[in-house]
Amino acid sequence: MASDALQAGIERRTGIALWRQIADAIRAGISSGLGDDAGKLPPETELAEQFGVNRHTVRSAISALVSEGILRAEQGRGTFINQQKRLTYPISKRTRFSASLAEQGQQAISKLLTHEKTQANAEIANALKISQGAPVLSLHTVGSADNVPLSRTSSWFDAERFPDIVTYFQSLHSATKAFAAYGVDDYVRQSTRIDACHATLDDIEIMRLSPGAIVLVTHAINADMNGSPIEYSKTRFSADRVNLQIDLEGLSF
Structure with missing residues (x-):
């Protein structure tokens, strides 16, 4: 299971894309302690299972957060939270x-x-x-x-x-x-x-x-x-x- 800090509630047929809802949930999860001691997120397969979507949808959410500098993807290691001071x-x-x-x-x-x-x-x-x-x-x-x-x-x-x-x-x-x-x-x-x-x-x-x-x-x-x-x-x-x-x-x- 993904971290308890991640709220998996998403709503379909709301007009808001699922990947965007997942990105918002990950944002909220980050401020609530999402990630392990190294700041690594749960695997895409685990996130997809928790949200009830396919991996492509989760990947789209992660890609948006990577482009914004909130997350970083490391080849062969996974996705990590960028610890940036606001x-x-x-x-x-x-x-x-x-x-x-x-x-x-x-x-x-x-x-x-x-x-x-x-x-x-x-x-x-x-x-x-x-x-x-x-x-x-x-x-x-x-x-x-x-x-x-x-x-x-x-x-x-x-x-x-x-x-x-x-x-x-x-x-x-x-x-x-x-x-x-x-x-x-x-x-x-x-x-x-x-x-x-x-x-x-x-x-x-x-x-x-x-x-x-x-x-x-x-x-x-x-x-x-x-x-x-x-x-x-x-x-x-x-x-x-x-x-x-x-x-x-x-x-x-």
Whole structure:
């Protein structure tokens, strides 16, 4: 029998491929102690028997996790868990991407992918406390540490208050420095909500993930020291590369 840490429950006719369900079960099993002392997974035949599928389906799940760097296959020896340390991203009153990772010895970079001017929908307007349909500027970035993509973010700003924030971000490579150019020298996290879901096609392409990878999604509002919202963002983190650490003091969810 495979390790008790592996939950073998999969559902057919759900629209979710069996190999993806098995990959998710293996992910969960890894965090619960799956593998022997050397990190070796049970044989494919044993996994196939436990899940009630053929070896090809199990092999597809393992292949996806190997391509993502979670597992490694060694010829003649089997499949092993890669013991990779996740980076910690603290969510607190003063959450800053570069500063948070620099403390862990990582060189963090936020790269601007695209930007646009659009109108605030109900969700964005409510977060920024502006009128629905008001002009907003959006920045779409990818955050990396030592050339490994960790997250991708979509951020929205009131275009009337921050009309040139795109230009400032392009030259300064930092939202914090861009805010400072407008006299906002400090700001705090007003609220954070966290969801989890499977990676989208954009996640897979931009963060170099495999199909079925899990992402953690934060919906965040940053506000100036007067309590006025200055940024609404959605950040999608690779769950296999980043831990989110919550500092409850002063935060609302």
